[in-house]
Amino acid sequence: MSGTNRRRITSKELAKLAGVSSATISRAFSPDSRIGSATRDRILAVAREYGYQPNAIARSLNNQRSRLVALVVNAIGNPCEAEEQQLLVHRLQARQLLPIILCCADHSDRLQLMRLASTYQVDHVVIFSDMVSMQDAVDIFHTTKPIIVSFEPLENEDVSNIRIDGAVGAGEIIDKIVGDGKRRFAYLSGTKSSWIDKLRRKWFADALARHGLAFEAEAFGDYSYDSGFKEAVLLLHRSKVDAIICGNDVMAIGARDAARRVLGKNTPGDIAIVGQDGIAMAAWDCNDLTTLSLDHVAFMDAVVEVIERHEAGDEGPHSITLACTPRWGSTA
Amino acid sequence: MSGTNRRRITSKELAKLAGVSSATISRAFSPDSRIGSATRDRILAVAREYGYQPNAIARSLNNQRSRLVALVVNAIGNPCEAEEQQLLVHRLQARQLLPIILCCADHSDRLQLMRLASTYQVDHVVIFSDMVSMQDAVDIFHTTKPIIVSFEPLENEDVSNIRIDGAVGAGEIIDKIVGDGKRRFAYLSGTKSSWIDKLRRKWFADALARHGLAFEAEAFGDYSYDSGFKEAVLLLHRSKVDAIICGNDVMAIGARDAARRVLGKNTPGDIAIVGQDGIAMAAWDCNDLTTLSLDHVAFMDAVVEVIERHEAGDEGPHSITLACTPRWGSTA
């Protein structure tokens, strides 16, 4: 109420003001504890008057539960991760869980950051970054079982995880493109080292193999538009491919622009271009991308479901697999 | 080290293991405190062996400083906010500050969420949302002076803030478009109620007035691509404008697509389209948007500068104003 007080009032002080003990103050704020309803009402009224709220830090120390959740991500700037995070953050907050974002370009910084977050006794950890090994995650958060959001065949099955399977969807896309007469495929990776990228590539490579085909050319970008553009230019100059499968949607848009602007090729006639992720932007009229799409809502629902089971004390490990499905656009 | 321990070791336990008191453990971890360097080295070695790290929750309780920073935003999914957050999060983490994201669609939820975060004794609060009144922010975080990232003429000058001024840049853009022969302008707002949007509109309206012009038509979207598309279609059907100024870049891309696809109009020949924000995507080849752009790096540097001054004990209030400059693309 009175906005000018510098220091926050404590439960002991409020207790004096309300003529009760600080234990009773605490009880007034915990929904199911033995306390007279008259007392509770009076306390809540006084609390409102003095702007009292229980100190969550002190409570966390006592409870051994902080209601903080660490989210480890590669880049928030990336539209795909941004969309996913938006969904996840809303779901967490609806459950009174507060997300701490750990986002780091450099790998050793990332581990350092995870160590820092672990000292805050976070209740849950969700790892979106494939740059973090499961062992690192388990070691650093040794009291909190992490949830790995991964595509990797997990070597340590003691950790809850959510996997994505795009094999079928990739097959449908390849079938269509091959049906349209294309034969010479290139894969434009997001990174050189990531196993997520390797797995995604494998879905398409396997599908090609069923047609007796293989990738004729490879290139490596960094998931950014600029890298998609630049690598596509190089790629198309050095080989005569007529289809490019890209590591994500943003690179696909870059590749499409490169093909169109620099080399005067149109999609899908001259060249087919395929993205992966299914971000909102892929469906925009100016992009209308064919992409191997993931249902982000279902994805984040799955994350939250695992978190809820962990909250309920059932640490599993739980494993959920989601399938990717094609979004058909005009680029392939 | 030993990854299987369920409970975290405490300073008292480590003290026993190292043959010292827990006070000494604490001192080993604070850089400038009176402690023998031999003792410190020994303690750090033992700590590493047992995987001990001081509990940040307990430390926060004692210190009255949590090193948590609350970021209140409208939507992370929005590319502009996502880009800004990425920059800010990196800067915070480099200073060992952990960001808690508060992101909420509904207004009463948002206040509730801010109250929740305030119980965590956050050291700093940065408010990016123009849906939060300064008074609310000050009341809710009454022990932590918030930093308002706002365009609003602040009524309460007791709060640090960062403002954006686009008057000059908007003038340059309008001059160019009027010079190209356009006379009939529309403004496509991002929201009906936001004063940020009103202020942005005013920059352009004032510039038009200097040419003896005014907005002929208005429309209201929600900062999304779809709303930009839909409102532009309606707008172009009901009035003969030849220039649309949009509340942000994403809506501008939607409006451009609508003009091109639905009405067969090209930019900048048939119609000029202008965005605001200067997100990375605006510069992509497929968009090449003319936009009133903000230097996001300078913007977030400013936020961090204010935070650092607050950390140093100088709560100001500090005020920084940044200017927007045109990015010239092919849409106007």
Added chain:
DNA sequence: ATCGTTTGTGTAATCGTTTGCACAACGATA
């Protein structure tokens, strides 16, 4: 009138740090 149960409240220990104060050991100085 008595007993058992339920209800509401207070006391005090606890969560895991930090830090002011006291004090011992030590080398340097007079």
Added chain:
DNA sequence: TATCGTTGTGCAAACGATTACACAAACGAT
């Protein structure tokens, strides 16, 4: 040798909540 800083360490009191335990009052049933 007596004195004086300086260093390094331990003791114990915070920090602000939660909660097991104890106990008094109220109530219903015999």
